[in-house]
Amino acid sequence: MATDATDAAEAQPRPPEAPPALPGKDKDEAPAPAGPRGWLRNPFARPPAVPAPAPAPEEPTPGFAPAPEQAPAVAAPAFAPEATTGLFAESAIPHITAITAAQTPESPHAAPPASAPRMGWMDRLRGGLRKTSASIATVFTGTRIDEALYEELEEALLMADTGVKATERLLTDLKRRVKDTRTTDPAAVKGLLVDALTELLRPLEKPLVIGEFTPTVIMVAGVNGAGKTTSIGKLTRHLAQAGASVLLAAADTFRAAAREQLGVWADRNTVEIISQEGGDPAAVSYDAVTAGRARRKDVVLIDTAGRLPTQLHLMEELRKIKRTIVKAGNAPGAAGMGQPPHEVLLVIDGNTGQNALAQVRAFDDALQLTGLIVTKLDGTAKGGVLAAIAQERPLPVYFIGVGEKLEDLETFSAREFALALLT
Numbered sequence: 001m002a003t004d005a006t007d008a009a010e011a012q013p014r015p016p017e018a019p020p021a022l023p024g025k026d027k028d029e030a031p032a033p034a035g036p037r038g039w040l041r042n043p044f045a046r047p048p049a050v051p052a053p054a055p056a057p058e059e060p061t062p063g064f065a066p067a068p069e070q071a072p073a074v075a076a077p078a079f080a081p082e083a084t085t086g087l088f089a090e091s092a093i094p095h096i097t098a099i100t101a102a103q104t105p106e107s108p109h110a111a112p113p114a115s116a117p118r119m120g121w122m123d124r125l126r127g128g129l130r131k132t133s134a135s136i137a138t139v140f141t142g143t144r145i146d147e148a149l150y151e152e153l154e155e156a157l158l159m160a161d162t163g164v165k166a167t168e169r170l171l172t173d174l175k176r177r178v179k180d181t182r183t184t185d186p187a188a189v190k191g192l193l194v195d196a197l198t199e200l201l202r203p204l205e206k207p208l209v210i211g212e213f214t215p216t217v218i219m220v221a222g223v224n225g226a227g228k229t230t231s232i233g234k235l236t237r238h239l240a241q242a243g244a245s246v247l248l249a250a251a252d253t254f255r256a257a258a259r260e261q262l263g264v265w266a267d268r269n270t271v272e273i274i275s276q277e278g279g280d281p282a283a284v285s286y287d288a289v290t291a292g293r294a295r296r297k298d299v300v301l302i303d304t305a306g307r308l309p310t311q312l313h314l315m316e317e318l319r320k321i322k323r324t325i326v327k328a329g330n331a332p333g334a335a336g337m338g339q340p341p342h343e344v345l346l347v348i349d350g351n352t353g354q355n356a357l358a359q360v361r362a363f364d365d366a367l368q369l370t371g372l373i374v375t376k377l378d379g380t381a382k383g384g385v386l387a388a389i390a391q392e393r394p395l396p397v398y399f400i401g402v403g404e405k406l407e408d409l410e411t412f413s414a415r416e417f418a419l420a421l422l423t
Ligand SMILES: Nc1nc2c(ncn2[C@@H]2O[C@H](COP(=O)(O)OP(=O)(O)OP(=O)(O)O)[C@@H](O)[C@H]2O)c(=O)[nH]1
Pocket: 222, 223, 224, 225, 226, 227, 228, 229, 230, 231, 252, 258, 305, 306, 307, 347, 375, 376, 377, 378, 401, 402, 403, 404, 408
């Protein structure tokens, strides 16, 4: 029984945990693999056994769509020279084929220019961030670059929940850039702010690596309603579309609706799910890692129940889940799967601004996070929170979400974000 397995796991000494893989703070650090930037080194390039069904863009289609061996060449979109190419992009590993999920040749979306999905994303990102960008844009409508402009900008950035330190840093950097370039036009200052913000956000850019271990175990945590299950569902869809085999674990054993919600995503994507009513979430997680290994799954995604950092017993439960996953990775026969969990992700609601930053701190202290997913950036006036995170706790932001639809979750690009926010 799963519970027994966990009890046994808990009884043994806790192995040392690897330190979190935080991104470097060096502004010159390369954020992503060479070539078009992508988050995923994708090893799932299999020749299709059957013609892949054409996926509907919004309604997930059932069935398994093996990924093609080659993705079409991808032209860099005009809006950003460093633009990414979609969720599945070129790999840094020579033997791994580049795949762009939304651009499979079998797909009806193959015909448009290769960069179309990312261009569409840029539009959605701009639309989503409109509330935040509107107040900042008005700062640059005047005719002079003076102290009043900087004061107004400071106010706008603080209102966008950029935080005091990140705001100060941006203003200092901006003034230096204005001086260095002898800029006199306020509209041009906006361009310099794009550069300053891009540089600040750059450490958050990092590709999520899948395929180094079999399975790659990803644990997902967050407060209630942050968007954990929805994000896991979207991620599952993208992974399944690229040919990765995914096993979901519903480690929220208390809330039936949460299990059902994950079950719906599992059904839609025809992936397997480990679920247990009223059981121990750590036991479900242990079982999922063991099953993922036995069934040779590429990815195990573990959804945990929402909780507040102030609910200490629930935070302890999360730590127990993580310890149990570590233990499952040390079980006999688990050699070769590295030290799971390979990723511990926190999902934060971008609409909660500085509160989200507080959550990052608390969950990071408890779990040593390896990355973030920032959801609900659509319709928020607090989009500056990413700058605050970059300043205070620069964890990789693997994805950002700007809506409830499948295509509303995408990889994070500092440049894109700065452009969407300020231009
Ligand atoms: N507008 C918007 N809504 C989102 C986004 N991501 C998720 N949601 C919605 O937020 C709500 C909560 O999402 P869930 O995925 O259930 O959140 P959860 O963190 O799993 O919730 P619990 O299981 O209660 O902890 C749902 O209605 C989602 O559709 C986003 O990027 N934008």
